[in-house]
Amino acid sequence: MFGTSGVRGPVGENVTAALALDIGRALATDGAEAVVLGRDARQSGRTLSRAVSAGVTECGGDVIDVGVQPTPTVARTVVDEGADAGVVVTASHNPAPDNGIKLWAEDGRAFGEDANARIAEIVEQGAFELAAWDDLGEHREGDDARGRHERALRESVAIPDDLSVVVDLGNGVGRVTADALHAAGCDVETLNGQRDGRFPGRPSEPTAANCQTACELVAATDADLGIVHDGDADRMMAVDERGRFVAGDALLTLFARREAGAGDRVVVPVDTSLLVADALSEVDAEVIYTPVGDAYVAAETTRPDVVFGGEPSGAWIWPEQTRCPDGPLAACTLAALVGGEGSLAALVDDLPAYPIRRDSVRTEQKAAVVERVATLARERFDDVTTLDGIRVETADGWFLVRASGTEPLVRLTAEARDEDDAAALFETARKLIERARKTA
Incomplete structure (x- = not known):
């Protein structure tokens, strides 16, 4: 169920x-x-x-x-x-x-x-x-539920008062973000601000493909950043001042690096980029991996020394504030980060470029396909783990094959520090899935 x-x-x-x-x-x-x-x-x-x-x-x-x-x-x-x-x-x-x-x-x-x-x-x-x-x-x-949320945002985050921010609400219910930023003194321009559960402005999921209008608006104005939410505002993604959609792994790395110091721990799912672990190792912080899903991330935030948890899909958790992914809190925290550092684009460009590839294969037999991929992977690779789906580690990088928890999809992710290696790992994973679909 x-x-x-x-x-x-x-x-x-x-x-x-x-x-x-x-x-x-x-x-x-x-x-x-x-x-x-x-x-x-x-x-x-x-x-x-x-x-x-x-x-x-x-x-x-x-x-x-x-x-x-x-x-x-x-x-x-x-x-x-x-x-x-x-x-x-x-x-x-x-x-x-x-x-x-x-x-x-x-x-x-x-x-x-x-x-x-x-x-x-x-x-x-x-x-x-x-x-x-x-x-x-x-x-x-x-x-006054929303009013309490807005006040909590402004009390917990030092939102700068000199930023210009585009907030794309996606016809959803995340107006508290715009309210909190405006109350702090930011210049806020909303996009798709009319609540409408048909989502006429754009599809609800805040992906790069779905948020092109927000990217174009930020690029065409003097906005310092753009914020985009999904329909219920538990997710938050961002656009830098050049109009570029910021990858979730980059945001996760920026947030993790902001929160963690020596001895701290950050919780992330198994499909997270190596970028996060590498960034945290520089400050002697640790990564804890979980199955994909904000409930799994949230559960691990109760462990000692965990200061942050997040998913590349746009779910961000600050356990001292709330153990629910809080898109408005993430938006205000990102605004504070940009206000302190001066440029979201510069922060993103300063990160190493680890090629990561993601795709999905639609199938009504997702569990059987993943189980078959596990069998095939064990026949070929030595380092195979099943924390969530099948994750294969190689000398060049890693790939993950797992069933979606909400849709009839098998998701695949591959990453390496070199483009050719990432492409090869991705193709290997794709071929395993195709073989599995024929025999599952």
Whole structure:
């Protein structure tokens, strides 16, 4: 039922009001007495969130409904309210026909595998503990969730007051970023600022291909940087002052280098560039690798000496602030970094250029394909690990083949310090996948 980012899929097929009702029932049955509820701008979210609330209250839990808000705002509100859990009705960066449900623990962290498994088991068995007619839970509206988030951003980050920033909201719910930057004194120009869950301005996922308009606007103006969010603003990507989309591995390296010193640790998924490990080794800091997924990264941020965690896809976690990927916090932190250093382009250009290649292969048999790739890889290579998918280390670099947690895709990544080696590793991985597809 639950992937690496909760339940997601087409509305009316994978994601229905009946499922939302049952997840709400299961949360309260599992012991959640107070649940914070929010949603993104998708029209289907209204129906689904009402169903979640009905399920929670039917089993005696109370609901604090903060309405249409960024995912990190909801996660922060769970902590602010002292609630037992949170629910965000969102498909994040997925296309408009999709929606989803993601669950949050009392410390603002995404539910891990064990917690999701408990909820799934209750749903699948129909083992709901319905409250008596006179002991139903209450539904109340939350107040000022976004205002508290904005104030927390300005209190935790020294945002410079002389920057010009383009903020591409992607028709999503991340307006708190523009509000916080504007309140700090920045000159802010928004793009795709009208909330619309159909995402008419651009696709929700903040990739280089999807954010060309933002790149062009930054390049054509005197903006110091551009910020781009996905539909629920848990992700943040950036554009430098020359109008270049900044790669996620470069952002991850800049953030990690900013936060970590000797003895500190930074958490990253297995598909992260060597760039991060090399940069941290220069200051005697350590990398901890996890499976891909912000829930896995967040879980490891509870370990001692972890100062930051992030994913190249745009999820950034500062555990002292929140264990939810917080796109607005990342945006304000990047603005502070640029304000202190003077040029995002210069910071990026100062990083070594490690060629890394990524692609995806669509298949409905993703698990079987990855399992077959593992068999083929072990026949050919000595250093094969299965922390998440199949990662193969060679003298030249590494490649990773893993199943997507949210889509019918097998993802492949290859990296080396030399372009030819990266190309060769990528081609090797691609051929393994093609062979696996024929025999899986």
